[in-house]
Amino acid sequence: MSVNIGKLKLKNPVMVASGTFGYAEEFRDFIDLKKLGAIVTKTITLKPRQGNPAPRTCETPAGMLNSIGLENPGIDVFLKEKFPALAKIGVPVIVSIASEHDPDEFIQLVKRLDKVNNVAAIELNISCPNIKDLKDKSKVKTLISQDKDATYRLVKSVRRATKKVLITKLSPNVSSIVEIASAAQDAGSDAVALINTLTGMSIDIQKRAPKLSVVTGGLSGPAIRPVAVRMVWEAYNKIDIPIIGMGGIIDTASALEFFIAGASVISVGTANFINPSASVEIISGVQKYLRQNNIKDINGLIGGLEIET
Ligand SMILES: Cc1cc2nc3c(=O)[nH]c(=O)nc-3n(C[C@H](O)[C@H](O)[C@H](O)COP(=O)(O)O)c2cc1C
Numbered sequence: 001m002s003v004n005i006g007k008l009k010l011k012n013p014v015m016v017a018s019g020t021f022g023y024a025e026e027f028r029d030f031i032d033l034k035k036l037g038a039i040v041t042k043t044i045t046l047k048p049r050q051g052n053p054a055p056r057t058c059e060t061p062a063g064m065l066n067s068i069g070l071e072n073p074g075i076d077v078f079l080k081e082k083f084p085a086l087a088k089i090g091v092p093v094i095v096s097i098a099s100e101h102d103p104d105e106f107i108q109l110v111k112r113l114d115k116v117n118n119v120a121a122i123e124l125n126i127s128c129p130n131i132k133d134l135k136d137k138s139k140v141k142t143l144i145s146q147d148k149d150a151t152y153r154l155v156k157s158v159r160r161a162t163k164k165v166l167i168t169k170l171s172p173n174v175s176s177i178v179e180i181a182s183a184a185q186d187a188g189s190d191a192v193a194l195i196n197t198l199t200g201m202s203i204d205i206q207k208r209a210p211k212l213s214v215v216t217g218g219l220s221g222p223a224i225r226p227v228a229v230r231m232v233w234e235a236y237n238k239i240d241i242p243i244i245g246m247g248g249i250i251d252t253a254s255a256l257e258f259f260i261a262g263a264s265v266i267s268v269g270t271a272n273f274i275n276p277s278a279s280v281e282i283i284s285g286v287q288k289y290l291r292q293n294n295i296k297d298i299n300g301l302i303g304g305l306e307i308e309t
Contacts, residue, residue, distance in 0.1 A: 001287060001298050003037075003264050005242050006165040006190030008092060008121050010037040010265065013298055014255070014283045017246050017269035018043055018096040018123065018169070019068065023082040024089060030276035033089045035283060037265065041078075041086065043096040043125045046105045048074035052130065058202055058211040063221025063248070064270060065200050067212045069130045070098055075112055083116070092120030094167065100131050103144075103154050107161050114162040122164050124189075126154060127171035127196035129218045137215045145171045145196075148183040155187035167244060169193040172227055181235040181243075193244040193267065194235065195228045221270040222248040229261050236262020236303050250278060252285025259286075262303040 001012040015038040021027060024039050033039070051071030058065050072078065075097075086093045095113055099105035106124065113119045126144035144150045145168075155168055168184040170177060172195040181192045197218025202211040210216075228247025235243055245263025249255050250271040258266045271278040286298070295301050 001283070001290075003242070003298060003302075005121065005167065005244070005265065008165045008190075010092060012037040012283050012286075013259070013265040014279055014286070015040055015094070015244070015265060015267050016272060016279055017267040018125065019066075020269040020272045023078075024086055027272070027276055031280050034091060035280045036091050037283075038092040038094055038120065039086065039089065040094045040123055040267065041082075041096055042072055043070050043098045043128065044072050044075050044078045044109070045070060045098055045100070046075055046109055048072065048077065053213045055211065055213055056217070058217075060200070060202055060219065060221075061223060063219055063223035064273075065202055065212060065217035065219055066197070067130045067214045067217035069214070070128055075109055079112070079116065083118075087118035093118060094121040094123050095119050096123040096125050096169070098125040098128055103157065106154060106158055110158050110161045110164075114164060119164060121167055121190075122158075122162065123167040123169050123193060124155065124158060125169050125196070126151065127169050129171065129173065129197060129199045129216070130214070143171050143173070145169075145180055146174050148179050151180050152183040152187045155184050155189050159188035165190045167191045167193050169196055171196050172198050172224070172231055172247070177231040178234050178238045181239050185239045185241050189241065191242040191244055191264075192235065192239070193246065194231050195224070195247045198224050198227065220247070222250055222254070224248050225254060225257070229257050232258055232263050233261040233305065249282070250274070252282050252289065255282045255286060256289060256301075259298065259301050260303070260305050262305070264299075264302050
């Protein structure tokens with residue numbers, strides 16, 4: 001079951017997605033955290049952030065919308081109060097980082113994390129759709145990962161600042177995921193994670209008002225799975241670095257779709273809110289599938305999609 005992301009070896013290819021697993025302590029009573037392939041933290045920023053005002057989640061058909069807006073205590077409090085317990089779990093900890101608008105903040109964050117021994121990898125969240133202009137909520141901000149040149153520049157400058165394994169998390173809100181994934185690869189990213197949420201909106205028809213305070217939010221859950229699988233497959237056909245696939249994975253069957261499409265690793269997100277054991281159930285489910293199908297190594301399944309010609 002073991003797979004590699006650059007020089008990082010994971011004992012199995014199942015991890016939990018940023019922002020859906022807190023700092024892991026919330027899940028301690030539900031699952032044996034040691035079983036996970038890796039844990040990705042909620043995205044951390046340089047300064048603490050309160051996030052957007054409530055309501056900032058709502059349910060949708062086969063999924064949910066969220067507009068959390070990167071609420072987090074900031075890197076200082078994270079390293080002092082959250083990281084030590086995470087590091088003790090004994091599985092690789094991948095720290096997700098972001099900046100609202102300043103690429104230089106990414107460098108500062110990376111330099112801080114570079115000095116922390118137990119940080120297994122850094123995930124660059126350049127795809128959060130929930131950083132809003134609260135004065136003009138209809139204003140659409142361009143994300144770094146919506147621009148191939150901006151993606152290249154950011155990853156390149158971060159690459160210079162650390163030798164740690166770098167993962168670049170991409171947005172599905174683009175016309176060509178291949179173009180952006182290639183830019184991340186060319187700039188030295190060790191892997192790409194896809195997908196972050198799809199921008200969406202829901203309306204309360206009685207109030208004739210948006211269900212989320214900031215109007216739009218990120219759609220996640222099974223509703224987005226076909227889009228995510230398609231993007232993993234497209235990227236797999238064009239890039240050589242590993243792909244961490246996510247988007248609507250809730251059980252073994254949905255995880256397997258991603259491996260077959262070309263993901264080396266999968267991440268469980270929204271499903272953690274519905275079934276906190278989903279990730280560990282998927283680990284044993286994938287093992288069972290490999291045994292039943294006489295596949296000796298998960299790497300023999302990755303990208304194994306057969307298309308009749
Ligand atoms: C409530 C919530 C909070 C999230 N916060 C983050 C975050 O802080 N950083 C990030 O990179 N992705 C964040 N995401 C996106 C997930 O990591 C994941 O990319 C996305 O939800 C798709 O996977 P899923 O359908 O399995 O949830 C968040 C998603 C949800 C539902």
